[in-house]
Amino acid sequence: MRFIGTQEIEDIAVGAALLGTGGGGDPYIGKLMAQQAINDNGPVELVTTDEINEEDVFVPTSMMGAPTVLVEKPPSGEESIRTFKELEKRLGTNIAATFPIEAGGINSMLPFVLAARLGLPVVDVDGMGRAFPEIQMTTFYLDGISATPMAIADEKGNLSLFETINNRWTERLSRSATVEMGGSTIVASYSMVGKQLKKSGVKNILHLEEKIGEVIRKTKHNTIDELLELTKGFQLFSGKIIDIERETRKGFTRGNVIIEGLLQNRGKDMKIQFQNEYLIAETNSNVLCVTPDLIAVLDSETGEPITTEGLKYGARCIVIGIPCDDKWRTDIGIQTCGPTYFGYDIKYQEVEKLNSNN
Amino acid sequence: MRFIGTQEIEDIAVGAALLGTGGGGDPYIGKLMAQQAINDNGPVELVTTDEINEEDVFVPTSMMGAPTVLVEKPPSGEESIRTFKELEKRLGTNIAATFPIEAGGINSMLPFVLAARLGLPVVDVDGMGRAFPEIQMTTFYLDGISATPMAIADEKGNLSLFETINNRWTERLSRSATVEMGGSTIVASYSMVGKQLKKSGVKNILHLEEKIGEVIRKTKHNTIDELLELTKGFQLFSGKIIDIERETRKGFTRGNVIIEGLLQNRGKDMKIQFQNEYLIAETNSNVLCVTPDLIAVLDSETGEPITTEGLKYGARCIVIGIPCDDKWRTDIGIQTCGPTYFGYDIKYQEVEKLNSNN
Numbered sequence: 001m002r003f004i005g006t007q008e009i010e011d012i013a014v015g016a017a018l019l020g021t022g023g024g025g026d027p028y029i030g031k032l033m034a035q036q037a038i039n040d041n042g043p044v045e046l047v048t049t050d051e052i053n054e055e056d057v058f059v060p061t062s063m064m065g066a067p068t069v070l071v072e073k074p075p076s077g078e079e080s081i082r083t084f085k086e087l088e089k090r091l092g093t094n095i096a097a098t099f100p101i102e103a104g105g106i107n108s109m110l111p112f113v114l115a116a117r118l119g120l121p122v123v124d125v126d127g128m129g130r131a132f133p134e135i136q137m138t139t140f141y142l143d144g145i146s147a148t149p150m151a152i153a154d155e156k157g158n159l160s161l162f163e164t165i166n167n168r169w170t171e172r173l174s175r176s177a178t179v180e181m182g183g184s185t186i187v188a189s190y191s192m193v194g195k196q197l198k199k200s201g202v203k204n205i206l207h208l209e210e211k212i213g214e215v216i217r218k219t220k221h222n223t224i225d226e227l228l229e230l231t232k233g234f235q236l237f238s239g240k241i242i243d244i245e246r247e248t249r250k251g252f253t254r255g256n257v258i259i260e261g262l263l264q265n266r267g268k269d270m271k272i273q274f275q276n277e278y279l280i281a282e283t284n285s286n287v288l289c290v291t292p293d294l295i296a297v298l299d300s301e302t303g304e305p306i307t308t309e310g311l312k313y314g315a316r317c318i319v320i321g322i323p324c325d326d327k328w329r330t331d332i333g334i335q336t337c338g339p340t341y342f343g344y345d346i347k348y349q350e351v352e353k354l355n356s357n358n
Numbered sequence: 359m360r361f362i363g364t365q366e367i368e369d370i371a372v373g374a375a376l377l378g379t380g381g382g383g384d385p386y387i388g389k390l391m392a393q394q395a396i397n398d399n400g401p402v403e404l405v406t407t408d409e410i411n412e413e414d415v416f417v418p419t420s421m422m423g424a425p426t427v428l429v430e431k432p433p434s435g436e437e438s439i440r441t442f443k444e445l446e447k448r449l450g451t452n453i454a455a456t457f458p459i460e461a462g463g464i465n466s467m468l469p470f471v472l473a474a475r476l477g478l479p480v481v482d483v484d485g486m487g488r489a490f491p492e493i494q495m496t497t498f499y500l501d502g503i504s505a506t507p508m509a510i511a512d513e514k515g516n517l518s519l520f521e522t523i524n525n526r527w528t529e530r531l532s533r534s535a536t537v538e539m540g541g542s543t544i545v546a547s548y549s550m551v552g553k554q555l556k557k558s559g560v561k562n563i564l565h566l567e568e569k570i571g572e573v574i575r576k577t578k579h580n581t582i583d584e585l586l587e588l589t590k591g592f593q594l595f596s597g598k599i600i601d602i603e604r605e606t607r608k609g610f611t612r613g614n615v616i617i618e619g620l621l622q623n624r625g626k627d628m629k630i631q632f633q634n635e636y637l638i639a640e641t642n643s644n645v646l647c648v649t650p651d652l653i654a655v656l657d658s659e660t661g662e663p664i665t666t667e668g669l670k671y672g673a674r675c676i677v678i679g680i681p682c683d684d685k686w687r688t689d690i691g692i693q694t695c696g697p698t699y700f701g702y703d704i705k706y707q708e709v710e711k712l713n714s715n716n
Contacts, residue, residue, distance in 0.1 A: 109538050123493075148365035158527050160535075163444075176534045177518075 002189040003043035004122070006035045007112055011110060011213025016100075016108030018212050018227075018305040019205070019322075021162070021294045023253075025063060025275035025347055026133035026307055029074055034109040038117035044112050045121040046249050047097065049203050052123055054195040055246045055355060056096035060127065061114045063109045064135075064174060065184030066276070067112065073155055075254045079186035080114040082159055083151035087188045090149045091163065099197070101138065101190065103114040105307060110186070122206070127190065129202035129325035130294045133252055133276040135174060137337045139327045142189050150189035151175060154181035171260035172292010179250065182350065189221055202325045203210040223303035224318055233322035234355040236281055237270040237289045240301065241315045257297075257311050259319065270299070270319060274308045281319055286354070289321030290344075292328035292337050293351040296320050321351040337339055359409055361401035362391040362480070367470060370573025374458075374466030376570050376585075376663040377563070377680075379538070379652045381611075381635035382462010382489035383421060387432055395435065403479040405455065407561050407684035410481055412553040417445055418485065419472045420465045422493075422510065422532060423542030424611045424634070431513055437544035438472040441515055443511035444601050447548045448507045448519065457481040458564070459496065459548065460489040463665060466567060468544070480564070483512045485548065485561035487683035488652045491610055491634040493532060495695045495715035496527035498548050501508050501558040508532060508547035512539035537608065560683045574661045577582055581661035582676055590714040591680035594639055594646045595628040596621050596658065598649040599673045604666065610634055615655075617677065629676060630655070632666045636702055639677055645714070648681030648702075651696050651709040652677050652687035677708040 002010070008030055017027035046051045048293050052058070081100060088095055097120050098111045108126075115122045127138035135147050143296045149168040160177045164170045170189070181337035192200075208230075215226045224235060240257040246255035247319045254275050261268040261283075268275045270288075274281045280296035289295050327333060329350070339346040361369070375385035396402060419438045446453055455478050456469045466484075473480045485496035493505050505528040506639035508520045517572045518535045522528045528547070534595070536543045539613055550558075566588075573584045582593060597617040604613035612633050619626040619641075628646075631638045639646050647653045658674035685691060687708070697704040 156527070157523040158531065159521040160531060161521075163517040163519075165515040169514070172538050173516065173535055176538045178529055180530050180534045310667060 001045060001047050004046050004112060005043045008099070008210060009034045009109070011036065011210045011217060012206055013105055013109055013213065014216050014304065015212030016103045016210030017105035017307060018296050019129070019209060019294065020102070020104035020107070020131040020307065021277045021296055023133065023272055024102055024108065025106025025326055026310065027105030027305070030106040030109030033077070034112040034192065037113040040084055041116040044115045046206065047121045048124050048203065052194040052197065054198070056194050057091060057093050057191055058097055058099060058123060058194060058197050059084065059188050059191045060096045060099050060111050062101040062202065063110060063184055064187045065078045065178045066248045073182065073184065075186050075341045076112050077117060077141055078285060079153040080110060081117065081154060082153045083119070083186055083188035083219065084114065086159060087149060087191055088150040088162060090281050091191055091285060094188065095120070097121040097123050100126045102128040103209060104131040107131065107204065108209060119323070124206045125197060125201035125203050126205045127201060129205055131277050132337055135189065137304060138190065139202055140192065140200045141167050141336065142327060142330070142332050145190060145192055145200060147189040149191070150187065151183045154185050163353065169269040183248065191311040192348065202327070224298065224320070227303065231322045233320045234351060235318060236355070237283065237319040237323045239270060239310060239317065241313055241317060244311050244313060246311070253271050253308055259317060262316070267326060269278050272319065273344070275342060276308065278308065280344055280346060281321065282295060287346055288354055289351045290317050290346055290348050291342065292324040292333060294322035295296040296322065321355065323351055359403060362404050363401045366568060367392045367396065367467070369568045371463055371571065372565055372574050372662065373469055373567030374461045375463035375665060376654045376656070377487070377567060377652065378460070378462035378465070378489040378663070378665065379635045380632055380666040382460055383489065383528050384668065385463030385663070388464040388467030388598065390430065391432065392470040393434070395471040397475040402473045404482055404564065405479045405534030406482050407556045407559065410552040411454065412551065412556070414552050415449060415451050415549055416455055416457060416552060416555050417453045417546050417549045418457050418459040418480060419468050420459040420545050421468060421542055421630060422545045423536045424593045427691045429502040431540065431542065431629045433544050434472050434513060435475060437511040437513060437699070438468060439475065440511045441544055441546035442472065442476070444509040444517060444519060445507060445549055449549055453478070455479040459549055460485045461563060461567060466564065478700050481555065482564045483555060483559035483561050484563045484699060485559060488650070489635050490695055493529040493547065496548065497560055497683065498550065498558045499525050499686070499694065500685060501549055503548060503558060504552055505547040507549070507622055510535060510543045512543050522556060525598065532565050542579050543607065560685070561566055562654025582656065582678070585661065588637060588677060591678045592709060593676060593714045595641065595677040595681045596617065596623050597669055597675065597698060599669060599675060602669050602671060604669070611666055617675060620654065620674070631702070632679065633700060634666065636666065638697060638702055639679065645704055646696050646712055647709045648706050649700065649706055650682040650691060652680035652682060654680065679713065681709055
């Protein structure tokens with residue numbers, strides 16, 4: 001157990017945005033929200049899964065919807081509290097602690113905002129080890145844990161609760177409610193006991209995010225090399241953004257970005273397709289990284305991660321690929337969030353294999 | 359207090375379909391469902407608002423969505439029970455009895471199905487005295503009673519609960535959930551205590567429906583005249599259906615029907631516009647009946663009401679207009695469900711005035 005203050009938040013937000021693979025929200029807004037909550041209420045207790053009680057109930061808090069929308073209407077923090085009170089009433093028990101559902105500039109931060117305000121600990125675990133766009137895309141789902149009862153709230157004061165027959169229905173119903181509620185909502189879902197969280201979560205993810213943030217903040221010259229070492233990743237491409245197609249539709253930010261190669265990649269283009277998160281990175285000739293492996297786009301100068309809504313014409317960037325958690329590299333994992341699920345006619349291959357010559 | 363058996367159901371279903379003004383569902387399906395439930399569980403106690411306890415909690419059960427869809431997937435009855443159990447848990451109290459939210463072939467019958475299965479009484483009251491397409495279009499809303507907490511369930515086993523800041527938001531969120539759930543759902547909403555129900559409901563509506571059904575069943579020759587006397591209505595038109603435009607969109611059945619005049623109306627056409635319910639009846643020259651007043655289309659031979667989904671090319675029919683409950687004839691009543699709300703550039707005038715020469 002240790003305490004997370006505003007400096008730790010600074011690093012975790014940046015590392016989370018990197019592992020958020022373009023989704024999960026802007027780290028700047030997430031950071032400000034968490035730092036404000038910690039300034040108001042004091043540091044937040046961070047516990048490992050080894051330190052939690054197996055019978056206690058744990059619930060993640062997260063944002064659902066298009067990050068492009070969230071930037072325009074950041075949550076107040078009240079939404080999370082209302083969803084937690086609703087689930088506690090529903091479950092007939094207190095929630096012992098919260099944790100992030102996924103990595104991401106916003107979604108790794110919201111648990112700290114809520115924890116600071118309610119005086120709860122945060123558990124160092126998440127349900128993806130990255131970010132994904134749909135409710136059922138969690139390592140909890142792979143182990144049969146239901147996302148419902150699920151409470152969602154908007155900033156206006158509306159609240160919906162869902163009890164569904166499976167997580168696909170949860171996704172459908174909560175997505176359409178999110179669209180109606182203005183494109184982004186705050187969600188409490190996947191309530192589970194400590195024993196389940198230990199078995200099915202991706203552990204020590206906040207620790208990794210903090211290390212990544214620290215490297216980006218401290219390292220001046222060989223940031224990318226240090227990041228690759230820390231994440232066991234690969235540099236996929238280096239270049240300049242020359243085209244962005246992006247639209248917010250049905251509650252998602254969808255599109256693709258074209259990067260023109262510079263330096264060792266001169267003469268090539270890289271195309272990255274995204275749906276909230278970066279999903280496929282390929283050059284004219286080769287697929288280089290495929291979901292569920294992680295794709296991150298980093299600012300060439302600072303190493304800071306660039307989210308899909310932060311992509312800007314002319315920006316110089318480096319694209320890296322990172323192996324996903326092993327839980328995703330199973331048949332059900334690939335079915336749930338491999339390229340076929342997202343509609344791409346590409347077979348999943350591990351980023352290590354696709355880049356074995358690097 | 360009296361008991362409602364299968365014969366009473368026969369009449370109530372037909373009368374309810376007439377007051378349902380084309381919406382509220384097919385009386386044949388509704389009747390079969392209620393009769394089956396009464397055959398299985400015995401007659402249902404019907405009480406007047408004078409006989410209820412002012413502190414008890416009452417909740418209507420109803421179908422939401424397009425009646426055209428409901429015909430293809432009739433509810434099993436389990437949906438109503440699940441929504442009631444959900445609201446009881448939510449409210450922390452037992453529900454003393456149920457009642458119809460509106461008049462309609464299905465929506466006046468669902469309370470009997472549920473009441474028979476749960477052994478509850480039905481109260482002789484509803485929230486419209488007719489049928490309307492949207493959640494906030496109730497006399498309860500006019501008195502500031504909230505539709506939420508509202509539970510909605512589909513036939514697959516999914517359930518949503520809504521807590522909203524106003525009834526317009528309830529309409530938006532539950533409508534989009536209904537569309538996702540396949541176009542029709544079962545709803546429990548507008549929970550209230552007996553005192554509120556007495557004040558804000560349209561009383562003795564089931565009694566009127568039964569009388570209407572009895573006239574249609576028993577009277578052989580002057581059915582229309584007897585119906586007009588019973589409902590204080592006006593015959594608006596007599597003719598043959600020559601055109602129907604109908605589409606199911608955004609959870610509603612929308613369209614219009616053209617009726618070519620026969621007998622005293624020869625040489626004229628009547629156009630009726632509908633959105634689940636008939637809303638505007640007009641001939642080439644005159645508007646003859648406007649929402650919230652009631653428009654019913656009756657089979658010329660039998661006097662049986664024809665719902666919007668039952669409209670058939672070539673059918674001979676008589677159109678009647680009936681004054682709505684006085685609660686609707688207020689500023690807020692007309693704002694809530696007058697012609698302007700539905701997008702028609704027509705000013706509301708009472709059906710009595712529009713037909714003062716008849």
